[in-house]
Structures are given as structure tokens and as C-alpha cells.
Amino acid sequence: MSAHICGDYKTSYKEDMVLFQTKFSKFWITAFLIALCVVPIFLDNYTLYVCNMIGIAIIGALGLNILTGFTGQISLGHGAFLGIGAYASAYLVMDLGIPFFIALPCAGLITAMFGMVFGIPSLRLKGLYLAIATLAAQFIIEYLMVHMEGITNGVLGKMVDFPSFMGFSFDTDLKYFYLVATIAVLATMMAKNIVRTRSGRAFIAIRDQYISAEVMGVNLFKYKLMAFAFSSFLAGIAGSLWAHYVTIITPEHFTIGVSIQYLAMIIIGGMGHIIGSIFGAIFMVLLPELLRVMSGSLSGHFPMIVNLFAAIKEGIFGLIIIGFLVYEPDGMAHRWQMIKAYWKLWPFSY
Amino acid sequence: MDFFLQLLVSGIVVGSIYALVALGFALIFKATGVINFAQGEFLMVGAYVCLALVSQLHIPFWIAFVLTMVVTVVLGLIIERVALRPMIGEPIISIIMLTIGLSSVLKSGVLIFWGPNNRVYPQIFSQVPIHLGPVVISQVYLWSVGFALLFLALFTLFFRYSSSGIAMRAVANDQQAALSMGISVKKVFAMAWCIAFLVAGVGGVFLGNINVVNVSLGFFGLKVFPAVILGGLDSIPGAIVGGLIIGVLEAMTGGYLDPIIGGGTKEVIPFVVLVIILMVKPYGLFGTEEIEKV
Numbered sequence: 001m002s003a004h005i006c007g008d009y010k011t012s013y014k015e016d017m018v019l020f021q022t023k024f025s026k027f028w029i030t031a032f033l034i035a036l037c038v039v040p041i042f043l044d045n046y047t048l049y050v051c052n053m054i055g056i057a058i059i060g061a062l063g064l065n066i067l068t069g070f071t072g073q074i075s076l077g078h079g080a081f082l083g084i085g086a087y088a089s090a091y092l093v094m095d096l097g098i099p100f101f102i103a104l105p106c107a108g109l110i111t112a113m114f115g116m117v118f119g120i121p122s123l124r125l126k127g128l129y130l131a132i133a134t135l136a137a138q139f140i141i142e143y144l145m146v147h148m149e150g151i152t153n154g155v156l157g158k159m160v161d162f163p164s165f166m167g168f169s170f171d172t173d174l175k176y177f178y179l180v181a182t183i184a185v186l187a188t189m190m191a192k193n194i195v196r197t198r199s200g201r202a203f204i205a206i207r208d209q210y211i212s213a214e215v216m217g218v219n220l221f222k223y224k225l226m227a228f229a230f231s232s233f234l235a236g237i238a239g240s241l242w243a244h245y246v247t248i249i250t251p252e253h254f255t256i257g258v259s260i261q262y263l264a265m266i267i268i269g270g271m272g273h274i275i276g277s278i279f280g281a282i283f284m285v286l287l288p289e290l291l292r293v294m295s296g297s298l299s300g301h302f303p304m305i306v307n308l309f310a311a312i313k314e315g316i317f318g319l320i321i322i323g324f325l326v327y328e329p330d331g332m333a334h335r336w337q338m339i340k341a342y343w344k345l346w347p348f349s350y
Numbered sequence: 351m352d353f354f355l356q357l358l359v360s361g362i363v364v365g366s367i368y369a370l371v372a373l374g375f376a377l378i379f380k381a382t383g384v385i386n387f388a389q390g391e392f393l394m395v396g397a398y399v400c401l402a403l404v405s406q407l408h409i410p411f412w413i414a415f416v417l418t419m420v421v422t423v424v425l426g427l428i429i430e431r432v433a434l435r436p437m438i439g440e441p442i443i444s445i446i447m448l449t450i451g452l453s454s455v456l457k458s459g460v461l462i463f464w465g466p467n468n469r470v471y472p473q474i475f476s477q478v479p480i481h482l483g484p485v486v487i488s489q490v491y492l493w494s495v496g497f498a499l500l501f502l503a504l505f506t507l508f509f510r511y512s513s514s515g516i517a518m519r520a521v522a523n524d525q526q527a528a529l530s531m532g533i534s535v536k537k538v539f540a541m542a543w544c545i546a547f548l549v550a551g552v553g554g555v556f557l558g559n560i561n562v563v564n565v566s567l568g569f570f571g572l573k574v575f576p577a578v579i580l581g582g583l584d585s586i587p588g589a590i591v592g593g594l595i596i597g598v599l600e601a602m603t604g605g606y607l608d609p610i611i612g613g614g615t616k617e618v619i620p621f622v623v624l625v626i627i628l629m630v631k632p633y634g635l636f637g638t639e640e641i642e643k644v
Contacts (some may be wrong), residue, residue: 074442074446095437101599104368117368121628124628127442128385128442128446128583129579129628129632131428131442131443132384132579132628133624135572136621136622136624136628138624139572139617139618140618140621140622140625143614143618146614147614159638184432242437263447263450267447300418308461311457311462311466312458312462313458313459314454314455314457315458315459317455318451318452318453318454318455318456318458321447321451322451322452322455325437325440325447325448325548326433326436330446335509
């Protein structure tokens, strides 16, 4: 596999835009996809559950990364958008009897519409002010989720069935894994493709210098709204998948804490890198699970650790965010590139 | 009418604490350009520290109050040095996330030390209410309004007349010019965080005396956002006016709308106002408009 070329020998834009630059990466992506199909068969239910949560988080984090990482529009309301997706899909399937595979994209579209409505202020607001506006959106949507009892059943929570397709029900962790994995791969492809099109370049231009972007002929309003729409579409899909997996949803599942977790994912993973969303999602889902395992094994020596678990989890979460921001502000994606660059010419790395 | 006055008074009491916390907010933003999402947790830490001094070490309240102020200043210094200083010049999203991370660390510290249960201050202020015409006010309310106003006045004077206050205003105005005039910007940043932690801590002590003390006090910090935005993020008088307006508005909605629509309206109405302000007049009542040039 003489796959790596040391340097750019591209002679056309088309070559430069190719998704998989080398045979090497094509090989590993294919290997990864095959592994994704085969390995789950041998996993136990708990591991599959964690993998499913990672898959759902990847979809949500991709959405937020398009909005915050690529377009530079800070959103503190991503958790609420997940909630809209979840409730929309639950309402469509449970109350209106629409099949899941139609309800899923519909939930995404409904969330995208909400996202665009809350994206309108972004034309006038930026940075801090936008962050605070989306924070307000988060609280208002939370309030609506509690009070629109006809649709959401309020604080009591809404029961949702596992999705089914032509009589085939995705009712085990394994079956659900294939569903989540397929959609996560599709979402990654979609995100990867969006950022290399005209719209994606417009997003990045807006992030880097919105005034210059406008001068260059980028329609700010259109592209900002588009970023909000893409982002909330993916949030809606993630929310819908989540609702049908946990099978009971209450407004408490979509609080500001969830929004913060998604922001943490893209910061830890790396903003403005598609692979960053994936790393971040894996990290943020695995972290509490690892902590649980560790506290379980330590509880023999320190019995009080079980009571303090929630507090310790919160503290470690905060410390990790601070640590990443101070020492690795570009996130894991940056570290990943450094590692790749190191091995590219290894052992003659100069 | 009596009901209205009663609501107005309780609104002003809560509003004055909002104003105090909003002061810290506006101060940090004005001096350092950082928006502090951990302000509510500062308040919570203040409440818990004072409570621990009073009920666990049995120190008289007023001494404990002063000690709390000392502790919050020291904590403010540490936080500025360890977490905030490396962030100078980083993008806004990083700074927002950093203060959010800070808020979870503080919350977890409080949970580890004091546990998740509700705690109450021992009886400090006499419970005999005071009658002002038709309105009945409990003494703790009067004390908190009094102290809030005292601190607000003190800091207004501080910014106007003391040399450190003037240095802070200079840094807020133009960091480079301030540096060239021999003002240490680092010192000013440290001072801004100390003062913000201090005023939030004082607010926390009084809020703890009015309500119970638990971790959800941290949520108060998010509710101060509407107040600072209404007043204008970088305006200290704006913070005070905004805090009072939001406090009264909240009390009124709680009194008049909650029985009709159902609980929780009180919590969400400041945010509805927030969105409206942001749409109509994003820099608030007294804030300076940012003008960007290419």
C-alpha cells in the first residue's frame, strides 16, 4: 500500500476535493465499515447500548459542529432542538400513526423549521448576544415542552414504541445498532459533503470574517439560516432516534445541561472538523460510563464514593473542559492530525 | 391594590439581588470582555461558605459575613489566575465554555463538601414583620435590599472616584491605551473577578437567608442574563435598573399570570423579554453599541 505521498501533487480542483484522498484511507474506511457490520454481533447488550448512544451523539454533534464549528454561530439551545425532534417524532408515530421511516425525516424537517425561526435573530446578533439568545430559546422551548401537554404529555413523560418497518421491529440493542450506525454514517457523509460545497465554503467564510464574506457576495441571511437548518435537522434526527430508543421521554431529558454537553463534545473533539464531532461524541459518552466503572471498583475501599458519584462526575466534566480549553484548544482532531502527520513520514520525519 | 404593592415589594427585593449579581456580570464584561456563566455558582459558593461558618463553626453572623467576603475575594483571585488568564485573546465560544466548565467544578465542589440536601440558615433576622402602610415586609427582605443598595452605591462611588476604579474604567475603554499609561491590565482583570465574586457572594448570603440553600441557587446566574441584557451588557447603572425591572416583572407574572396559565411562567417570562429586547434593541437600555469596521 504505497499510499502516502509526501506533498501535494494535485493538478485540478477536482482532485483536491476528493473525499478519500488516498488508497490508504479508502482501505481503512472500508475496513471500518465492514467492522461496523460484523463486530456488533459479538458484543453484549451493555456495550451495544453505549455504542448506540455514541451513534446518536455523533449525529447531534455533527449538527452542532456545522453551526458552531463551521459557521461560528454559538448555540446554547441544541438540547432543546433535540427535544423538538424527539417530541415531533413521538407525536407523529404515536398519535398520528405515521410510520417511523417517514416520521424520522419529518421530525428532522420540523426541527429544522424551529431552528430557522430561532436563527433569525442571528442576522442581527453575534457572539455573546447570539449565545444568550439561544439560551433564551432553550428555556422557552423547555417551557413549551412542559406546558403543551396535548402533544408532549408534560412532565409525566411520553411513551414511545421501538421503531418498526414493514412488521420488522428494531426492538433489541443489536437491531437498533444497525439503524443508528447506518444513519450516523449517512449523516457523517452528508456533513462531510456539505462542507466541501459552495454552502460549506460560505459557512467558513462567515465564521472567519462575516463582513468580508458579505463583500465577497455571500448572502449572510441565507447561509446563516441554512446553517441553523442543517444543524437542527441533524439535531432532530438525533432526538428522534433517541426517543425511539429510550422509549420514554420527558422534558427533563432536554435541558440546558444537554446543550452544554453537546458544546463540550465539539470543543473536546475539535471545532470545525467533522472527525472532531465523532471523537467528541465518543469521548463524552464514554466518560460517564468509565467513571461509573471506576467508582464501582473503588467503592470497596471508599464506600462514600457512590454518594458522591454525581458530584465527582460533574467536577471531572468541568475540569476536562477547562483542561482542553487551556492546553488543547483545537481539540482531539488537531492531536489526531499531528499523530497522522508524524506517522506519515515515519521513521524519517523531517 | 394591596396585592399589587406586596408583589411590587417582593419584586424589588429579588430585583435588588439580581442587580447585585448583574453588577458583577457587567463589571467582568466591561473590564475583561468575558461573559461569566459561572456567576450563579459564585453566588451559591458565597451562600454555602457563610452558612458553613455560621452553622458548622458557630461564628456570629456578621463576622461570618465579613469572612465570606474575604473567602470569595481569594477564590476570585485563584480562578482568574488559574483558569481565565490563559484564555486572554481566545475566541468567545472558548471563554463561554470555560466559565461553564468552571461552574460545574464549583457545583461539584459544593456537592462534595456539603451534599445535595437543602440547608437553611439559622434564625438571624427577627421574624417580626414590619408594616409599611398596607404592605407587610419581613426584616430579612429589608436587610437584603439595604445591603444590595449599599453595595451598589459603594461600587458606583468606587468606579467614579477611587484610582483603582478609574483604572478599571480605563482598561474597559481601551486596553492598549491603559497599558501605555502604566496601568497593569492583569491586576485590573484580577480585581474585576474578585469584585464579581464578592458581590455575587453577598447576594448569595442574602438569598440564602430568604430561601433555602441548595445547589439550584446556581440557576440564579442564568436568570440574571435578562437583567444584564435589558440594562446593556457593559453598563453598571443598566445592570441595576435591569435587575430591578426583571425582579418586579417576575413577581408580577408570578402573582397575576401563574394562577391563569399554570406554574413556571414566572421562570420563562424574563427570557421572553430577553428575546424581545435582543430583537429590538440588542445593546439594551444603556449599553454602548458595538460598531464594526472592516
